[in-house]
Amino acid sequence: MSSNTVVADAETMSSNTVIASAETLSEKQGVLNPRLRQRPRIADRRPLLAIPVRPDGSPDWKNRFAGHTTDIGLEGLGLELPQDLNLQTLGLVLSLAGGEGQAPGYLGVEIGGTENAGRDIRHAGGQFTGFAHELLGSENLTPRLNARRWQFEMPYLEAILDQWVQIGVLEPVLWDRVQLCPRCRALPTFRRGCNACGSIHVNNDRLMHHFACAHVGLVTEFEDKGQLICPKCRGRQLVVGADYEYMTGPYRCQDCQWADDELEQVAQCLGCQLRFPAHQAYEQELKGYRAHRLDPLALLPALGPTPAVLAGAALDRRPALCAH
Numbered sequence: 001m002s003s004n005t006v007v008a009d010a011e012t013m014s015s016n017t018v019i020a021s022a023e024t025l026s027e028k029q030g031v032l033n034p035r036l037r038q039r040p041r042i043a044d045r046r047p048l049l050a051i052p053v054r055p056d057g058s059p060d061w062k063n064r065f066a067g068h069t070t071d072i073g074l075e076g077l078g079l080e081l082p083q084d085l086n087l088q089t090l091g092l093v094l095s096l097a098g099g100e101g102q103a104p105g106y107l108g109v110e111i112g113g114t115e116n117a118g119r120d121i122r123h124a125g126g127q128f129t130g131f132a133h134e135l136l137g138s139e140n141l142t143p144r145l146n147a148r149r150w151q152f153e154m155p156y157l158e159a160i161l162d163q164w165v166q167i168g169v170l171e172p173v174l175w176d177r178v179q180l181c182p183r184c185r186a187l188p189t190f191r192r193g194c195n196a197c198g199s200i201h202v203n204n205d206r207l208m209h210h211f212a213c214a215h216v217g218l219v220t221e222f223e224d225k226g227q228l229i230c231p232k233c234r235g236r237q238l239v240v241g242a243d244y245e246y247m248t249g250p251y252r253c254q255d256c257q258w259a260d261d262e263l264e265q266v267a268q269c270l271g272c273q274l275r276f277p278a279h280q281a282y283e284q285e286l287k288g289y290r291a292h293r294l295d296p297l298a299l300l301p302a303l304g305p306t307p308a309v310l311a312g313a314a315l316d317r318r319p320a321l322c323a324h
């Protein structure tokens with residue numbers, strides 16, 4: 001056990017439970033909530049590699065160790081671990097073989113009670129909770145919109161997540177490509193507006209096209225005492241479709257008098273209110289991550305996919321990761 005207790009970054013790694021320097025894993029035994037053992041577990045012995053989580057959320061790859069599972073349930077599993085462990089937090093990311101037809105993958109646990117089980121062996125309970133568990137959840141591996149600043153942010157520091165990429169637990173993915181404010185990188189809204197000044201106060205004239213003489217003019221020019229009469233050829237009793245068609249004239253800006261056939265996509269930043277043509281937006285690729293996460297439910301063929309078991313699984317609101 002390290003005597004150097006590092007304080008986790010309060011904002012990004014708040015859920016990472018750090019072992020205080022005076023504690024030992026055995027003293028953590030009393031902390032285990034008995035409620036968490038209510039659901040049945042089935043015996044399941046499979047080899048695993050455990051990667052301890054550092055207080056800052058990064059993997060402690062140097063102090064990884066091998067062990068076995070002893071049993072598994074929907075909320076946690078039993079672990080058989082080496083006696084002397086060098087852990088700075090209660091979080092472990094476990095790499096273990098999948099169930100039948102399931103690729104190997106990872107599970108995040110927080111260690112609860114432990115007990116000696118022989119000279120070199122220690123038994124521990126691991127709950128599917130805490131930072132190591134959350135780290136593998138898809139909702140924590142993709143950018144979210146900070147609705148106060150209207151900017152995309154990762155829930156955890158990329159520098160930390162990239163360390164999990166280096167050891168193969170996470171995989172970087174292109175999550176999205178977005179148009180942002182060129183000044184402050186916040187999210188804009190879009191509307192069609194004036195090419196010159198960006199104003200939305202634009203309208204266009206309604207025109208009529210007389211087929212017989214090819215004259216095109218404002219509708220008002222054709223209107224004569226309740227009749228439609230062509231101002232050029234004086235043709236009357238004009239029938240829409242047969243004699244004439246309506247056309248849309250150029251857009252005219254009421255703010256700057258600019259006229260044009262097309263309107264521009266105009267963006268306005270939700271953060272700094274800058275108005276700019278949409279083609280000047282800053283295009284940013286948003287990086288996300290994918291975890292090769294095992295679904296505990298799939299490791300439990302004996303329990304079967306009964307509705308009751310599925311309801312238990314729904315406590316963890318994440319979609320099961322498909323096998324890679």
Ligand SMILES: [Zn+2]
Nearest residue numbers: 194197253256
């Ligand atoms: Zn204008």
Ligand SMILES: [Zn+2]
Nearest residue numbers: 210213230233
């Ligand atoms: Zn005419």
Ligand SMILES: [Zn+2]
Nearest residue numbers: 181184269272
């Ligand atoms: Zn802005």
